[in-house]
Amino acid sequence: MSQLENIITDVSRLFIGEAVPDFYYHDTYVKNIKPVYAVALPKSHEEVKALVRFAIEKDLVIIARGAGSGVAGAQVPIKGNELIIDLHLMNRIIQLDEETLTLTVEPGVLIGNIHDFVEKKGYFYPPDPASKHSTIGGNVATNAGGLRAVKYGTTRDYVREMTVVLPDGEEMTLGSLNIKSSSGYDLKDLFIGSEGTLGITTHLRLKLIPLPKANVTILQALETAQKATEATLEILKSGVDPSGVELFERSALHYAEENLGYPLKSQVGQAYLMISLDGNDQKELDGRIDTVQSVTKHLTLESHALNAEEAKKNWALRDNILLGLTKFTEFELLDEVVPINKFAELIEATKAMQEKHGLNVLNFGHAGDGNVHTLLMKDDLTEEAWTKKRAALLKDLYHKVDTLGGLPSAEHGIGIVKKEYMDNMTQTINLEYMRQIKKIFDPENRLNPDKIF
Amino acid sequence: MSQLENIITDVSRLFIGEAVPDFYYHDTYVKNIKPVYAVALPKSHEEVKALVRFAIEKDLVIIARGAGSGVAGAQVPIKGNELIIDLHLMNRIIQLDEETLTLTVEPGVLIGNIHDFVEKKGYFYPPDPASKHSTIGGNVATNAGGLRAVKYGTTRDYVREMTVVLPDGEEMTLGSLNIKSSSGYDLKDLFIGSEGTLGITTHLRLKLIPLPKANVTILQALETAQKATEATLEILKSGVDPSGVELFERSALHYAEENLGYPLKSQVGQAYLMISLDGNDQKELDGRIDTVQSVTKHLTLESHALNAEEAKKNWALRDNILLGLTKFTEFELLDEVVPINKFAELIEATKAMQEKHGLNVLNFGHAGDGNVHTLLMKDDLTEEAWTKKRAALLKDLYHKVDTLGGLPSAEHGIGIVKKEYMDNMTQTINLEYMRQIKKIFDPENRLNPDKIF
Structure with missing residues (x-):
C-alpha cells in the first residue's frame, strides 16, 4: 500500500479497504456492495495521473467520482476492488477571463457555486440541472441539461476546452478557446457524456455569456398533458425563445403542495406549464408575454404572468416535486x-x-x-x-x-x-462502434468498465 | 465495367475514365491531375450503398463530393484511380416538420435553397457560409460556419440526425429527433467536420428555428483592427447578442469598391465592423443599437445604423471582397x-x-x-x-x-x-487518436484517404 500513500500523503484524503465510507458505495438512488480497494481524493492533475498509474501497476479498475449526486449508478462500484478517485476536492475556480468570456475551473466545483460566482460578475453559465450540488465534472460526464436547455442547450454547448487523464495515464486536451473549428475530428464531444468511461476530467474551460437583465415566468393551466404539449409547440414556433418550458401534472404537484404547505397559483386543470422568458429589455419581455398568451389562448384554462414573489413561490413548488415525494x-x-x-x-x-x-x-x-x-x-x-x-x-x-x-x-x-x-x-452497429471507441482509449477496460454498455 | 453501369443505369449520371469532366479534378482553388477511375451521380441512398460495395469489390478509393465548392482540396483526387461519388443530384427537400421544427433533406441540396425554402415558411436555418452554392452535405463535412455563427453556432449545432453509408457499405444513423441525449457516446459529432473520411451522408434532419422578424446592421469605422477587436469584445459583453460581427480592413474593401463602383458609407479609418442584430421587436432592436453605440463610443470614429437600402449596399461590398479581388x-x-x-x-x-x-x-x-x-x-x-x-x-x-x-x-x-x-x-496524441478512429470506421483506408491527416 505504500505507493498509494506516497501519492496522497495527506491521510485525510485516503481511505483504504474497510475504511472506505459507506458514501462511496452508492449514488443518490443506486447502492452496491462490492468491496472497494480504496478511495483517493486528489487535489491536482498530477495526483490524478499518479493515481491512474498506480492503478495500472496494481491492475485496478478506476471509478472517477464527483459529488456522488448521480442517479444512474454510473459511479457505483460493481466490479469489486475498484480504486475510486473522488475529485470533489479539486474545486478551485481558477480564472474568469473577460476577454474570451470563459471560466476556467477544476472538475470538483459545484454547479451552484459556478452560477453564483459568475452571476455576481454579470455573466451567465446557462446549464441548470436541478441538483446544484452536482460537480461540473459530473455535469460534463453526463452532458447535464436541466431547465434552460430549450433556449441555451446542454453542458456540451458550454465546454470550450477540457483536459483529461486517459486510462493509460497520459493526458490529452480536447477543444480550445477557439469558438469555431474545422480542424480534424471532434474528440471533445466524444468525451462529453461518456460517463467517466474514456478519461478523467481534471481541467475545464467553460463558455460564459452575459447575464440576462430581466426574466419573467408565466404559469398556465391546461386540461390535459396533450393540450400542454400543443401549447408548448405553439410557444416554440412563435419565436419568443423561451428559456424554460416546464410541464407537470397536478398529480405530481400534489406532494409539493403538501410539503411546502401552500397551493400553486392555479388550481384548475390536470396539467401545468411554467414558461420562463429572459432578455435585457422589460418592455420587450412584456411583448413576448403577450405573444405566449395569444398563441396559447385556445388551449389554456388560465394563464398568469407571475410577479417576482409569485414566481419564486411557484417555482419552489415545481422544484419541490421530488423532495416532496421523498417524504411520502x-x-x-x-x-x-x-x-x-x-x-x-x-x-x-x-x-x-x-x-x-x-x-x-x-x-x-x-x-x-x-x-x-x-x-x-x-x-x-x-x-x-x-x-x-x-x-x-x-x-x-x-x-x-x-x-x-x-x-x-x-x-x-x-x-x-x-x-x-x-x-x-x-x-x-452504433453500439458496436461505441465499444470499439472505448477500446481505443481504454484497451484494458480500466476506466469505469461495464457502465453505459 | 458492367457492374458500375448496372448500378447507375442512366448514362448521363456516369463518367468513366477519360470521359470524366475536368470539373472533377479541382475544387474552387485546388487542382490535381491524378486520373479518376469514374464519377457516378447517385440519386438514392441505395445507389450510394451499391457504389460503395462496387468500390470495395474493385478495391477503389472513394471520394464523396457535393457542389465542388470546397477550398481546401478535400474533394480533389490525389491517389489516382478514385471513384468519385457526386451527390449533387440527391437534392430533394423531403419534409418540413412543423411539430419537431426540423427539415429533412438529401445531402445535395444547396444551402441557398434551404434558406429560401424555410424562410418562405417563417423558419430559419441559421448557418450562413458565404457560398450559397455549397451543398448541405458539404456543409456538414466541413462543419461550415459563416457570418451568423457568433449568435447561432455552426452547422454542427443544426444537425439533429444524419444517415451515413460507411466505408464497408453498411449504413448507420447518428443522432435523432431528440433534443437532449445522455445515451452513450456522441458519434454524430465525430462525423460532422470529418471531411468525408468516415462516411458518406445520404440523409439529414436539420434543426430549424423561427425566422426573426426584424434585423438591422450597424457600420462602424475604427482607426485600427486592434480597436475593432476591442469594440467586438465590448459588443459581445454588452448582452446585445449580435447575429454577426464582421471585421474588414480598408485595404481589403478597396477591391470591392472598385468592382461594384460605389463607396462604403464610411470612408474614415483603417478598419470596419459590420454588426448585425436580429429579433422580433423593432423597438427592442433600437435599444440594442443604442447599447452597441454607447459601449463602443470610445473606440469608433463613426457608427451608423444603416437603413435597409444602405444595409443591402454595404453588405454587398463586404460580400464582394473576394469576388472583387478575383478580377485583380x-x-x-x-x-x-x-x-x-x-x-x-x-x-x-x-x-x-x-x-x-x-x-x-x-x-x-x-x-x-x-x-x-x-x-x-x-x-x-x-x-x-x-x-x-x-x-x-x-x-x-x-x-x-x-x-x-x-x-x-x-x-x-x-x-x-x-x-x-x-x-x-x-x-x-490527439492526431494519433484521430487516426485510430479513422481506422475503426475505415480499416482499408478507402474513404477520402490522406485528407486532414
Whole structure:
C-alpha cells in the first residue's frame, strides 16, 4: 500500500479497504456492495495521473467520482476492488477571463457555486440541472441539461476546452478557446457524456455569456398533458425563445403542495406549464408575454404572468416535486426523452401502464425539449412486488419511448440502471462502434468498465 | 465495367475514365491531375450503398463530393484511380416538420435553397457560409460556419440526425429527433467536420428555428483592427447578442469598391465592423443599437445604423471582397481561427509578414468568433516567387496562429492544403487518436484517404 500513500500523503484524503465510507458505495438512488480497494481524493492533475498509474501497476479498475449526486449508478462500484478517485476536492475556480468570456475551473466545483460566482460578475453559465450540488465534472460526464436547455442547450454547448487523464495515464486536451473549428475530428464531444468511461476530467474551460437583465415566468393551466404539449409547440414556433418550458401534472404537484404547505397559483386543470422568458429589455419581455398568451389562448384554462414573489413561490413548488415525494414514498426517477411532439403521447401511455401494472406513476419534465421525468412510486408495495412490477413497467415504458423515436436518457446518463434499455433501444452497429471507441482509449477496460454498455 | 453501369443505369449520371469532366479534378482553388477511375451521380441512398460495395469489390478509393465548392482540396483526387461519388443530384427537400421544427433533406441540396425554402415558411436555418452554392452535405463535412455563427453556432449545432453509408457499405444513423441525449457516446459529432473520411451522408434532419422578424446592421469605422477587436469584445459583453460581427480592413474593401463602383458609407479609418442584430421587436432592436453605440463610443470614429437600402449596399461590398479581388489578382484564401481577443494581434502579425516576405496580405473575417480570413495575393509575382514566398509566409503565419492558441481551419476544413499545418499545430496524441478512429470506421483506408491527416 505504500505507493498509494506516497501519492496522497495527506491521510485525510485516503481511505483504504474497510475504511472506505459507506458514501462511496452508492449514488443518490443506486447502492452496491462490492468491496472497494480504496478511495483517493486528489487535489491536482498530477495526483490524478499518479493515481491512474498506480492503478495500472496494481491492475485496478478506476471509478472517477464527483459529488456522488448521480442517479444512474454510473459511479457505483460493481466490479469489486475498484480504486475510486473522488475529485470533489479539486474545486478551485481558477480564472474568469473577460476577454474570451470563459471560466476556467477544476472538475470538483459545484454547479451552484459556478452560477453564483459568475452571476455576481454579470455573466451567465446557462446549464441548470436541478441538483446544484452536482460537480461540473459530473455535469460534463453526463452532458447535464436541466431547465434552460430549450433556449441555451446542454453542458456540451458550454465546454470550450477540457483536459483529461486517459486510462493509460497520459493526458490529452480536447477543444480550445477557439469558438469555431474545422480542424480534424471532434474528440471533445466524444468525451462529453461518456460517463467517466474514456478519461478523467481534471481541467475545464467553460463558455460564459452575459447575464440576462430581466426574466419573467408565466404559469398556465391546461386540461390535459396533450393540450400542454400543443401549447408548448405553439410557444416554440412563435419565436419568443423561451428559456424554460416546464410541464407537470397536478398529480405530481400534489406532494409539493403538501410539503411546502401552500397551493400553486392555479388550481384548475390536470396539467401545468411554467414558461420562463429572459432578455435585457422589460418592455420587450412584456411583448413576448403577450405573444405566449395569444398563441396559447385556445388551449389554456388560465394563464398568469407571475410577479417576482409569485414566481419564486411557484417555482419552489415545481422544484419541490421530488423532495416532496421523498417524504411520502420510495420512487424511481427516470429521464427519458422523446421528440417534442410526442411528449403527451408518452405521458398518456404511462397512465395506461399504471393501470396495467398496478404501480403509481407521475410525470413532470422539460416539455420544451421533450425530456420527461417519469416517476415510479413504491407506495405501500412490498419490496418484492415493487421490484417485479417496476421491472415490468419499465420494459413497457422504454419500449414505448423507443417506438416514439426517443432515448433512454436525456441528462442523467445510462450508468448501470439503464444499460439493458440502452442496449435494446440502440442500433447494434452504433453500439458496436461505441465499444470499439472505448477500446481505443481504454484497451484494458480500466476506466469505469461495464457502465453505459 | 458492367457492374458500375448496372448500378447507375442512366448514362448521363456516369463518367468513366477519360470521359470524366475536368470539373472533377479541382475544387474552387485546388487542382490535381491524378486520373479518376469514374464519377457516378447517385440519386438514392441505395445507389450510394451499391457504389460503395462496387468500390470495395474493385478495391477503389472513394471520394464523396457535393457542389465542388470546397477550398481546401478535400474533394480533389490525389491517389489516382478514385471513384468519385457526386451527390449533387440527391437534392430533394423531403419534409418540413412543423411539430419537431426540423427539415429533412438529401445531402445535395444547396444551402441557398434551404434558406429560401424555410424562410418562405417563417423558419430559419441559421448557418450562413458565404457560398450559397455549397451543398448541405458539404456543409456538414466541413462543419461550415459563416457570418451568423457568433449568435447561432455552426452547422454542427443544426444537425439533429444524419444517415451515413460507411466505408464497408453498411449504413448507420447518428443522432435523432431528440433534443437532449445522455445515451452513450456522441458519434454524430465525430462525423460532422470529418471531411468525408468516415462516411458518406445520404440523409439529414436539420434543426430549424423561427425566422426573426426584424434585423438591422450597424457600420462602424475604427482607426485600427486592434480597436475593432476591442469594440467586438465590448459588443459581445454588452448582452446585445449580435447575429454577426464582421471585421474588414480598408485595404481589403478597396477591391470591392472598385468592382461594384460605389463607396462604403464610411470612408474614415483603417478598419470596419459590420454588426448585425436580429429579433422580433423593432423597438427592442433600437435599444440594442443604442447599447452597441454607447459601449463602443470610445473606440469608433463613426457608427451608423444603416437603413435597409444602405444595409443591402454595404453588405454587398463586404460580400464582394473576394469576388472583387478575383478580377485583380490570383490569391489564396485562409480561414484560420484564434481566441476572440487575439484577432487584432494576428492581423497585425500578418502585416509584419507582408513586409518580411514581400507578399501582399489582406484580412477580413468574423471577429465575433475569432475567425480571420487572411488573403495572400499573387499580384504580379512570378509563379515561382509566388509559390516560394507563399510557403514561407504560411509557415510563419500558422506558427503565429499556433502561438496565439488558434487552429488552422475554422470552417473550410483541412483537406490537403492545410495538412502540414494541422500536423504541426495539433498535439501528437490527439492526431494519433484521430487516426485510430479513422481506422475503426475505415480499416482499408478507402474513404477520402490522406485528407486532414
